[in-house]
Structure formats: C-alpha cells, structure tokens
Amino acid sequence: MKKKRVIPVLLHKEGWLVQSKNFSEYKRLGNAQKAVQRLSEWDSDELIYLDISKTESYTTHRSDTAAPEYDDLSDLLREVSKVARMPITIGGGIKTLYDIEVRLRAGADKISLNRAAIADPSLISSASREFGRQCIVVSIDYDEYGTERHLRVNNKNGTIGNPRSTLDWLLKVEELGAGEILLNSASRDGMKSGYDISFLAKVSEALNIPVIACGGAGKWEHLAEVLTETNVDAVAAANIFHFQDQSVYLARRYLASKGLPVRPPSIQTKKRIN
Amino acid sequence: MIYCEKCVYPMTAAQLEITDGICSACRSAERLISITKEEWSHREEIFGDLVKSLASENGSNYDCLIPVSGGKDSFYQAHLMTEKYNLKPLLVTYHGNNYLPEGDFNRDLMRHAFDADHLVFGPSVSTLKKLNRVGFKVMGDMNWHAHCGINTYPIQIAMMMKIPMVIWGETFWDISGMFSPDDFVEFSARTRHEHALRGYEWYDLIGQEGLVEKDFMWAKYPDDQEILNAGVRGLCIGNYFNWDPNVQTEIIREKYGWKGSDKEFQRTYRKMSNLDDRYENGAHDLLKFIKFGYGRGSDHASKDIRTGYMTREEGIEMVRKYDHVVSDDLDYWLKYVEMSEEEFWSTADTFRDPRVWWIKNGEWWKDNIWGGSSAYGRVHLTDEQMQKYLREGS
Numbered sequence: 181m182k183k184k185r186v187i188p189v190l191l192h193k194e195g196w197l198v199q200s201k202n203f204s205e206y207k208r209l210g211n212a213q214k215a216v217q218r219l220s221e222w223d224s225d226e227l228i229y230l231d232i233s234k235t236e237s238y239t240t241h242r243s244d245t246a247a248p249e250y251d252d253l254s255d256l257l258r259e260v261s262k263v264a265r266m267p268i269t270i271g272g273g274i275k276t277l278y279d280i281e282v283r284l285r286a287g288a289d290k291i292s293l294n295r296a297a298i299a300d301p302s303l304i305s306s307a308s309r310e311f312g313r314q315c316i317v318v319s320i321d322y323d324e325y326g327t328e329r330h331l332r333v334n335n336k337n338g339t340i341g342n343p344r345s346t347l348d349w350l351l352k353v354e355e356l357g358a359g360e361i362l363l364n365s366a367s368r369d370g371m372k373s374g375y376d377i378s379f380l381a382k383v384s385e386a387l388n389i390p391v392i393a394c395g396g397a398g399k400w401e402h403l404a405e406v407l408t409e410t411n412v413d414a415v416a417a418a419n420i421f422h423f424q425d426q427s428v429y430l431a432r433r434y435l436a437s438k439g440l441p442v443r444p445p446s447i448q449t450k451k452r453i454n
Numbered sequence: 455m456i457y458c459e460k461c462v463y464p465m466t467a468a469q470l471e472i473t474d475g476i477c478s479a480c481r482s483a484e485r486l487i488s489i490t491k492e493e494w495s496h497r498e499e500i501f502g503d504l505v506k507s508l509a510s511e512n513g514s515n516y517d518c519l520i521p522v523s524g525g526k527d528s529f530y531q532a533h534l535m536t537e538k539y540n541l542k543p544l545l546v547t548y549h550g551n552n553y554l555p556e557g558d559f560n561r562d563l564m565r566h567a568f569d570a571d572h573l574v575f576g577p578s579v580s581t582l583k584k585l586n587r588v589g590f591k592v593m594g595d596m597n598w599h600a601h602c603g604i605n606t607y608p609i610q611i612a613m614m615m616k617i618p619m620v621i622w623g624e625t626f627w628d629i630s631g632m633f634s635p636d637d638f639v640e641f642s643a644r645t646r647h648e649h650a651l652r653g654y655e656w657y658d659l660i661g662q663e664g665l666v667e668k669d670f671m672w673a674k675y676p677d678d679q680e681i682l683n684a685g686v687r688g689l690c691i692g693n694y695f696n697w698d699p700n701v702q703t704e705i706i707r708e709k710y711g712w713k714g715s716d717k718e719f720q721r722t723y724r725k726m727s728n729l730d731d732r733y734e735n736g737a738h739d740l741l742k743f744i745k746f747g748y749g750r751g752s753d754h755a756s757k758d759i760r761t762g763y764m765t766r767e768e769g770i771e772m773v774r775k776y777d778h779v780v781s782d783d784l785d786y787w788l789k790y791v792e793m794s795e796e797e798f799w800s801t802a803d804t805f806r807d808p809r810v811w812w813i814k815n816g817e818w819w820k821d822n823i824w825g826g827s828s829a830y831g832r833v834h835l836t837d838e839q840m841q842k843y844l845r846e847g848s
Contacts, residue, residue: 241809
C-alpha cells in the first residue's frame, strides 16, 4: 500500500521561524536552518517551507548568537538545503515563472503557488508546462462558514472572506495542471481542534491529484483521524512539530502503532548536535 | 523605537513580535490569565496522569529528576513533587561559582527541607573563568557556561540513571511569548541550543583560551536516539499549575525557610529573583541593555504589569530607574576574570544593536520609553566600528 506522508510546515516571517494562529497572531521560535536540521534528523518525509513575510527581511538582528543572517530568500534557501535530506516545497511571494526558477535553483524541489494563482490562474498552466507538473503545488487557504467553504483572498488591507467556493477552485486548479494541492483551513490555523475531516474527505474523492491536508492539528490523534477517515495522500502541520523533541519521530511512531501506512519512524543523526 | 502598548518591552526584546501594538509575551500572558479554575484543575489532572505514567513503577529508581538552583522556582518544583505527589526526586544543581551568600544558603537548605538526595556539580574554577571570558567576547554573555550547564548536566544524569521525568519550572513563553500556555511545550534540544546556548556548543569554543574537549564533559548533550532509548521527557510545571512567583515565594518562605535578598539589587526592584547567580540581575543583564536597550527593570515590570501588580506608568518608572544602571558586580567580575574596564566596554560596545543605539558627540544615544532620547555614556569603539551607528542629522 502506498505510504501516507507526514509533512512538517515551517513558517518564515521577517527573518524568524514563527508559530501562527488564525493567520494573525505570530510567535517567534528561532532560526530556520536549525529547525530544518532537526526535521531532517527526525527523518521527515518532506518539508513545506512558507515565507509569510510582509517585508523582505531575512535577518534577526542578533549580534550575540551563532544564528546565521541571510541576505535574501535564495541565500536562506541555499543554507537550508545544506542541512535538508528531504524534499522541500517552498512557497510565499511567488508571482512569476522567474520567481519559481530562482527558488528551484537555490535548492527547492517543489514550489507552491497561492495568491498569484488566484490573481492569474494561467500561471499554474504555464508553470506546469515550464517546470513539470510534479513540482507545482497549489496552496489553498479557505475559511469555514457552517457547511460552506470560502476561498480566502488577500487584499491590500489584509484578508477578507470571499464567497467563492473552494471546491470549484480546486477542480479548476487540477484542470490547469497543478501537481499537488496543499489544502489549509484558515479557520483552524493554530486552533488545535482537529482537521476539517468532512471537507477533506469530499475533496480527496473529487480530485485525482494528491491532496495534503493542513490546519487544526493539536495532537497526534488528529493526524490519525485524517488518515483513517479521508483519502488524502499526506497530512501536514506546523506548530505541533515545535512543541516536543523528536516530534516527527513520535508522530510516525504513533500513526504506525495505529496500523496506518506511514514510513516507520527513524532517527538520522549524521552530525551530532551535542 | 516601537514599544508594546501594554507592557514596557521594546520591539528589540529577544524573540518578541509586536502585532497591532501588543507583544507576543502579553498575548501569551492574556491567555494564561484567562485560564479558569476548572481548566487549571483539568491541567492538573493531565499532569497527574503524566506523573503516573512516568514515575518509577517498581520503586527501583528515582521517580523524577529536578534541576535546581535553590531559587524560589526550584523550591516550588520540589514542593509540588514531594508534597503533592509524594515522589522521590533526585535534585541536581549546576554550580557555576556565581552564587550569592543567600543563594548558597537556599541551595544547601533544599536537601534538608525536602529530605532529598541532592547532587551538586561544578566545573573547575579555572575552566569557568576561561568560559566567562570566552562567552563575553564571543557572544557578549559571560554566563553561557551557566545556561549550558543548567540545560545539559541534569539531562546527562537523567540519561545515565534512566530517570524518564525531568521537572522544569516556568516555560519559555513567560519571557518572550514564544509559546502559548496551550502548547504544553516540553524541554527540547533545539530550544536549549538556540536560545539558552545562543547557538554555540562546546565544540565551537575549543581552542579559545586553551580550552580542550576534556574541559567540557558536562556540556555534551545526548543525541536523539539516546534520549528516546532512555525515554527522558522534560515537563514544565508552569503548563499545569498557575504560576505566580509573588504568591509562591510566600509559600516557600513560610513552609521551608527560603530566604530572599536582604538588600536591594541595583538593577531591579525585585528581591526574590536570581539569587543563584550574582550576575543575572547585574553585569549579565547590563549586557542585555547594552545590546538591545532594555534590562531587568523592563523584564520584571513587564511581568508585574501583566499579572496586575503594577500599572504601565509605574512600570515605566522602573525602566527609568533601573535599566541603565552599571552595577557593582561588574567590578567583582572584572577582578574575577582579570579584565580591564576599558576592554570590557570596547568589547561590549561591538554588540550594540544599531536599531536601538546611535552615536552623537562621542556618546551613545537611544530613545526613551518615557519620551525623547538621552545619552548613556562614552563610546569605546574605533572610528571604523562607529560607522554603522552614525545617523543622518546626528
């Protein structure tokens, strides 16, 4: 049976790795490279790295730590790739084919499009033609209103709800040539209340391309729920992987103990961190 | 400079994120305060279950390990584990040779007060002196050794003796709001490495001042596989119990005879914090002011504003009174490590954050939270080093 992937998501904001809640509250955790190294050592299946910065800043302004400072996104990606032994998807701030090329060159294995694809859907098809379908992930944020799922569209003043149906957009994205979908419930971001199971079940039946579920993980049982009750290909989460050491190992150990088809947990410490 | 509108933290405070005027530490504290009595008792139940699952099953080992300095938090941790849970702890102390006399008294009182086994470990004093100097020069922190010792040695012992439960006190969210009370964050190698140790490990310091690997046996952190094999987990009781230092201090004073400081610190109004380390409220913290423009006055006032012991206006007065003070322990430290005052300032000045400090007429200037800006002493840099601190029009 095909293995289901467990994917940590790292959120990068103005030089810092952050936790996010409700797409509006942020907590600074530290340095990207160290986090990626740890996720690598815990043998993560993949990594999704999203840059949610509002300004282009890649420094923490700390003269008193060993944490590296980066000049720009490419610089950061190159450094991060050095310690990563799993495929990386990079997202955030991608508007053109050139932006994609820059990221792939700097070490990304896949890229994820979000806002730019909503503004200009043809970007999905041209990116897919240019770089291959397998490396184009379309990331979709939506809000839950009762049984409705509204696609989240950002405007100048921040974020507003948009009554556009998320499912319609998903089907269109698939048709345009997306290789994979990262489906994130903004309503559950940082809430620890569990994933949007019913919608994920519906989407994973309706689409032929792989779906990565995201939003709402508060305990390992929530990850198990997604893999038991829906047909998604992968389950992703951000904050929860920062709360405990060896978190990715512990997550897969739990899922494996429930008989779910994940890769067995393992530790891949090449260079000791002690 | 941008300050949090609720507390007195500037945006340059370590790890702080200010969104819509309110800082991440205040947001975490707001959540903490909103936790109801019922929720606290639910949290206590969760902790009780964890303790049951992790304490020694057959009575053939210690039930838990408590890293202790002898401070108020240590006493409260030991109080909870022995009185409430009736467990047999092993107390472990990293002794960095920085104790104040009151701190010595409290540390040694623990063995008697809790009738507990207590292991006290300290590196040789010559190694410590070297590490004081190296830490200061490399990262502007003479107490790197202490952060490393406290966050490493107890885990080594837990591993060696296969004690799966290590009981820590407060969580990190209290200081910078890195985490929320809902995260139930546990001790991690990454937080240890990045924040406690500032990203520097023992092997980064080899060769400086003649330091060799043999000097660092206590500084080596176990790897993941070893930790998993021994099943060691570090729990913060701040996640499970309502943590109010002002209340807890009274409990341990009355019940165990813990002693606060008789005299005022020069850099804060609090008398009950950091007695285990003469520099934590002094020269070590002065360096934080030098680097980022805020100190213990800001730290303690911000905490007390959040818990309602102080208004923001009163807090600002504490900042004005304490943050910039050059305390006497600096002289003590300079003698301890045989360093001149000139060398101290010319090194310390290189760590200043240009978002905070600028140079005008050979003096350091910064904005004040009470408005305007002031000079805070002579500049000890070369002309070339000064360049990045010169602002247009100044």
